[in-house]
Amino acid sequence: MSHSSSVPQKLTDERHVNLYSTNHAGPKGTTPWVFASRKSPDKAGSVSPDAVAIVAIVNAAGTPRLLVTREFRAPLGRYELSVPSGLVDEGESVETAAARELREETGLTLSKVLHVSPPVASSAGLTDETVCLLYGEATGTIAPDFQTGHEDIEAKLLSLADIRLLLITPAEEVISSRLYPMLVGFVAAASFGFPSLE
Secondary structure (H helix, E strand, O other), rough: OOOOEEEOEEEOOOOEEEEEEEEEOOOOOOEEEEEEEEOOOOOOOOOOOEEEEEEEEEEEEOOOEEEEEEEEOOOEEEEEEEEEHHHHHOOOOHHHHHHHHHHHHHHHHEEEEEEOOOOOEEEOOEEEEEEEEEEEEEEEEOOOOOOOOOOOEEEEEEEEEHHHHHHHOOOOOOOOOHHHHHHHHHHHHHOOOOOOOO
């Protein structure tokens, strides 16, 4: 089966995200599609890392804990539990973006990188946004001192027991689709260890 899409046409002119239209040709005919993109018109509809999400383990008083963030999300009208994340700037490596965003959002330092995923789709029916997941370790003391003016982020460290409780009794916050499978995986493994992929 062959699939193809036309060159996306920009529909809006906003600063951070825009709508584009394209025509998708598949085995059952051509379908119009509107999607959101952070990319410039010449790159819309392509795959490259728009953002990075940081899965960081912090050794807190001898006990490993998962770093999560609680942040108000206007499209949800509620707080979201997630992992630290942010946009990858033009010409910036995923690792550099991760270290910068981790510092800005939590005050912590990225001390070790264990694995970086290829770009993975955020919500392929809605947007061309792809995100790299960076798994690593962080050190330091949580502090909001480096957050930018619009950010209102609370960082938390969760033990395996905290995560089990969260899965049994969901919080008022919406849990990110990036975070939820990780929570289940850590509880299933009964460990924050990350397997060697080499």
